[in-house]
Amino acid sequence: MIELLKKPIFLVNFLTGIIFIIAALVQIKFPPKKINSLYGYRTKNSMKSNEAWEFAQKFSAKIMLKFGIGLCFLAIILKNISFSKTEYEVVLATFIITLVVVIMLVIVEKELKKRF
Numbered sequence: 001m002i003e004l005l006k007k008p009i010f011l012v013n014f015l016t017g018i019i020f021i022i023a024a025l026v027q028i029k030f031p032p033k034k035i036n037s038l039y040g041y042r043t044k045n046s047m048k049s050n051e052a053w054e055f056a057q058k059f060s061a062k063i064m065l066k067f068g069i070g071l072c073f074l075a076i077i078l079k080n081i082s083f084s085k086t087e088y089e090v091v092l093a094t095f096i097i098t099l100v101v102v103i104m105l106v107i108v109e110k111e112l113k114k115r116f
Helices: 008-027 048-079 086-115
Strands: none
Touching: 008 048, 008 086, 048 086
């Protein structure tokens, strides 16, 4: 277990997955009631109307939950990959998280455009 904490490819992706899961569960349990600039899924499309806002909060939370679980599983799968330098693991982990965030945004924005 201690060895896993020394592997950035595992640690960064797994912890980010856990954070995504917690954030999604909080957003599902306590969704923002009104359009605001502080809390929730806030984009131009999600703030166009109350209906779009409410949909975006529920839909983005579900997507974030799925991607959080996926990141945790991916971290477990990638934990056995050996890299010659730790920096390569950090770069790959950062790339994966960035890619996941971009994919989540694209999915939610496409759905918002389709519905509203």
